[in-house]
Amino acid sequence: MDYDVVVAGGGPVGLMLACELRLGGARVAVLERLTEVNPTIKGGAITTPSAEALYRRGMLPALAEVQRQAMDRFQAFMRERNGGDGGVAAGQGLGIVGHFAGIMLRAALVDHTEPGLGDAGPAAEIAFVAQQDIERLLGGRADELGVDVRRGVELTGFDADDEAVTVRTSDGAIRAGWLVGCDGGRSTVRKLAGFEFPGTEPEITCHQAVVEMTGAEDLKVGWTATDTGVYAHGPMPGRIVTVEFDGPPADRDAPVTTEDLQARLRRVSGVDITITEVQTATRFTDHARQVTEYRKGRVLLAGDAAHVHSAFGSQGLSLGIGDAMNLGWKLAAVIAGRAPEGLLDTYTAERHPVGAWVLDWTRSQVAAMRPDPQSRALREIVSDLAETVTGTTYLTARLNGGGVRYDLPGEHPLTGRSTPDLELTDGSRLADHLHGGRALLLDLTDDPELRALAAGYAGRVDTLTASCPSRPELAAVLVRPDGFTAWAADAGEKAPTLGGLAEALEEWFGVPAGTVTPG
Numbered sequence: 001m002d003y004d005v006v007v008a009g010g011g012p013v014g015l016m017l018a019c020e021l022r023l024g025g026a027r028v029a030v031l032e033r034l035t036e037v038n039p040t041i042k043g044g045a046i047t048t049p050s051a052e053a054l055y056r057r058g059m060l061p062a063l064a065e066v067q068r069q070a071m072d073r074f075q076a077f078m079r080e081r082n083g084g085d086g087g088v089a090a091g092q093g094l095g096i097v098g099h100f101a102g103i104m105l106r107a108a109l110v111d112h113t114e115p116g117l118g119d120a121g122p123a124a125e126i127a128f129v130a131q132q133d134i135e136r137l138l139g140g141r142a143d144e145l146g147v148d149v150r151r152g153v154e155l156t157g158f159d160a161d162d163e164a165v166t167v168r169t170s171d172g173a174i175r176a177g178w179l180v181g182c183d184g185g186r187s188t189v190r191k192l193a194g195f196e197f198p199g200t201e202p203e204i205t206c207h208q209a210v211v212e213m214t215g216a217e218d219l220k221v222g223w224t225a226t227d228t229g230v231y232a233h234g235p236m237p238g239r240i241v242t243v244e245f246d247g248p249p250a251d252r253d254a255p256v257t258t259e260d261l262q263a264r265l266r267r268v269s270g271v272d273i274t275i276t277e278v279q280t281a282t283r284f285t286d287h288a289r290q291v292t293e294y295r296k297g298r299v300l301l302a303g304d305a306a307h308v309h310s311a312f313g314s315q316g317l318s319l320g321i322g323d324a325m326n327l328g329w330k331l332a333a334v335i336a337g338r339a340p341e342g343l344l345d346t347y348t349a350e351r352h353p354v355g356a357w358v359l360d361w362t363r364s365q366v367a368a369m370r371p372d373p374q375s376r377a378l379r380e381i382v383s384d385l386a387e388t389v390t391g392t393t394y395l396t397a398r399l400n401g402g403g404v405r406y407d408l409p410g411e412h413p414l415t416g417r418s419t420p421d422l423e424l425t426d427g428s429r430l431a432d433h434l435h436g437g438r439a440l441l442l443d444l445t446d447d448p449e450l451r452a453l454a455a456g457y458a459g460r461v462d463t464l465t466a467s468c469p470s471r472p473e474l475a476a477v478l479v480r481p482d483g484f485t486a487w488a489a490d491a492g493e494k495a496p497t498l499g500g501l502a503e504a505l506e507e508w509f510g511v512p513a514g515t516v517t518p519g
Contacts, residue, residue, distance in 0.1 A: 011135055012138055014303070017327060032151050043131040048116075054134075066130075080237060098400070101365035164177055196291060205285060221234045227371055258277075293348050316358075338509065
C-alpha cells in the first residue's frame with residue numbers, strides 16, 4: 001500500500017479527518033484539486049461542537065486570535081455605519097448567539113444551564129471564525145503531523161475490492177487501504193461509488209458576497225425580511241446576502257455578475273444601492289439530500305459529500321467536522337488492528353441521525369423565510385418565541401448542536417453526549433488531556449480497581465487520576481477520542497460500575513492486552 005487512507009478533498013472536513021487519522025497512526029494522503037485555499041466567501045462562523053473539537057486538539061489560542069481579528073472587522077463595520085462610533089465595546093462581543101431563519105437570538109436570553117450550552121469551557125467563547133481560516137489552521141496542523149497534502153491533484157476514478165482501493169488521479173495512481181470522500185456536495189467519490197442520495201429539491205436562490213457599494217446607509221444591519229424575500233447586511237464591511245423564492249438558478253456554474261447582485265439586492269431590500277466592485281461572491285440553494293449509508297465497503301463519505309443543505313445557521317461546517325471526529329479515530333483503530341472492522345458500522349449509526357436532523361432544521365428555516373402570508377404568520381410566532389428565555393435557549397441549543405446524543409449503552413446522563421470540559425484541581429481542564437487523540441479514563445475518586453481495568457489498554461486509553469470539585473457526584477468518566485462519553489459513573493456505585501466499564505472498554509477499544517482468544 002502507498003497509504004492507509006486516501007482522503008479526496010482538502011477542505012476543513014478532509015483536513016480534520018486526515019489529522020485525526022494521523023494521530024491514530026495511519027498513513028494519509030489528501031488530494032485537493034485547488035492549489036490554494038478558495039477565497040470565495042463561505043461560512044463566517046462555527047458552532048460550539050466544532051470549537052470544542054479544535055480546542056480538544058490544542059488549537060484554542062489560534063482560534064481565539066482569528067476571532068479577535070474578525071471582531072476588529074466588525075468594529076470597523078459598525079464605525080462605518082455609525083460615523084466613527086464602533087457601537088460595541090472591544091471584547092464585549094455582538095450580543096447575538098446566532099439566528100434562526102434570520103431571526104436574531106440574543107445572548108442575554110440564553111439559559112446556560114441547558115445541557116450542551118454551559119459545559120464547553122473556553123470553546124463556548126469561540127464562534128466568529130470563517131471557514132477559510134479553519135482550513136488554513138488545519139492545513140498547518142496537517143503539515144505538522146506529516147499528512148501528505150497534494151494540492152493541484154484531482155481524483156478522477158477508483159477501483160475498490162475487498163483488500164484495497166486503487167485511486168486514479170490527475171497525477172497518477174495510488175494504492176490505499178481505504179478511500180474517504182470529503183469532496184463536497186457534488187462529490188465525485190459519492191457518484192462513482194453509487195451511494196443513494198435522496199432528498200428534496202431546491203426552491204430558493206441565495207447570493208452571498210462582499211462588495212463595495214454606495215447607498216448602503218439605507219440598508220438595515222443584520223437580517224431583514226421583506227415582501228420579496230430576505231436580505232442580510234454585515235457583520236463585516238460590504239457583506240451582503242439575498243434570499244429569493246424564485247426557484248433554483250438556471251445555471252449554478254454561471255459567474256455571479258455585479259449587475260445580477262445589484263438587481264437582486266435592490267429587489268429584495270427596496271433600497272436603490274449601487275455596487276461598484278465585487279470582491280467575492282457565490283450563490284447557493286436549499287437543495288437538501290443525504291446518503292442512506294456513509295460506507296460502502298472500503299469507501300466512506302464525510303461532510304458535504306454525505307449531506308447537502310442550505311447554509312442557514314452555520315451548521316454545515318460543524319456537521320462535517322463532527323463526521324471527521326467520529327470517523328477518524330475509528331478508522332485509524334481498525335487500520336492498526338486495535339479494533340475490529342465492525343467498529344466502522346457505528347459511524348453511520350451515530351452520524352446519519354445527526355445529519356438528518358440538520359437537514360430538517362435547515363428546511364424549517366426556509367419555511368420561516370417564505371414571503372407568503374402563511375409563512376410570515378409562522379415567522380411572527382417564532383420571532384415572539386425568540387424573545388423569551390425558553391424559546392431562545394431551545395433555538396440556540398439546537399442550532400449549536402448541543403442536543404447531540406449518540407445511542408450508547410448505559411443509563412448515566414453523560415453517556416453518549418459530548419463530555420463537559422471539567423475543570424480539575426491541578427488547574428487543567430479535560431480538553432488539555434485530549435490533545436493526543438486517544439481515549440481517556442478520568443478517575444475522580446482515586447480508585448485502583450478502575451485503573452487496573454484500564455491497564456490492559458495502555459497506548460489506547462490514557463488514565464488520569466484527579467478531582468473535580470464542581471462535579472462532586474462524578475466518580476469516573478470514559479471519554480472516547482472524539483470527546484464523547486462512552487461510560488460514566490457517579491460516586492457510590494461499585495460492582496455494576498466496574499462491569500459497565502469493562503464492557504465499554506472492550507466495545508470501543510477491543511480486548512485488553514494479553515487476552516487470549518479462542519482459535
